Amino acid sequence: MxxxxxxxxxxxxxSSGLGLALATRYAxxxxxxxxxxxxxxxLEAFRARHPALxxxxxxxxxxxxxxxxxxARDFMxxxxxxxxxxANAGISAGSVTGRGDLDVFREIMDINYLSTIATFEPFxxxxxxxxxxxxxxxxxxxxxxxxxxxxxxSASKAAATRYLESLRVELRAAGVDVVTIAPGYVRTPMTARxxxxxxxxxxxxxxxxxxxxAIARKSRFSVIPWPMAIVSVLLHVLPxxxxxxxxxxxxxxxxxxx
Numbered sequence: 001m002x003x004x005x006x007x008x009x010x011x012x013x014x015s016s017g018l019g020l021a022l023a024t025r026y027a028x029x030x031x032x033x034x035x036x037x038x039x040x041x042x043l044e045a046f047r048a049r050h051p052a053l054x055x056x057x058x059x060x061x062x063x064x065x066x067x068x069x070x071x072a073r074d075f076m077x078x079x080x081x082x083x084x085x086x087a088n089a090g091i092s093a094g095s096v097t098g099r100g101d102l103d104v105f106r107e108i109m110d111i112n113y114l115s116t117i118a119t120f121e122p123f124x125x126x127x128x129x130x131x132x133x134x135x136x137x138x139x140x141x142x143x144x145x146x147x148x149x150x151x152x153x154s155a156s157k158a159a160a161t162r163y164l165e166s167l168r169v170e171l172r173a174a175g176v177d178v179v180t181i182a183p184g185y186v187r188t189p190m191t192a193r194x195x196x197x198x199x200x201x202x203x204x205x206x207x208x209x210x211x212x213x214a215i216a217r218k219s220r221f222s223v224i225p226w227p228m229a230i231v232s233v234l235l236h237v238l239p240x241x242x243x244x245x246x247x248x249x250x251x252x253x254x255x256x257x258x
Contacts, residue, residue: 012086016042024208140153141232145236180221183223184227185228
């Protein structure tokens, strides 16, 4: 891998939260950045704060897969293939079957899962040809078990986690690394909607620092912060009857309609 100061990094969902924190961390390392988000004005403000860096910004919705592919091609024409591609874009909302939330399920799955695939798609061939590159997916501890009231979010993150595992094995022989980062609670606008306890919550810059280290190590799967790794293991092995009993009355995410 190239020295960190020379890296080219592509990040979706880069206008706020985890994506902004990751972009800031890589900017501190002098990376060339490709930043994607719907709110172009925030991306432009980020670029203005880092005039010495090569930063390409693309205001688009990651559900527009054609626009996403066009942006990827533009970046590669200008700067070459990225060393690191981070599929970070994501949304969260409560969702309940039987309450008319089908569109919420569809939107969350489109952004959190399908757009991860669309983010990686344009870069697979050039990375494989060079036998160099890293694809990073930001999932969630919420994908370990189906959380009540958050069926769409848990399902989308579980799907993304399993997809990344499949992709990692598929690309192993091609010299392309696949890294999964599963955050616990991070203090972002997304988690601010949760009006229930958020154990081991950390700040976005702390998350970004640890995530960038995990990416540099080519860690196959990392839970951040580490205490949530213990929680995720316990949740995974908890018998179904005990899980059902323990979480039947657990606090729910707020529905988009609430």
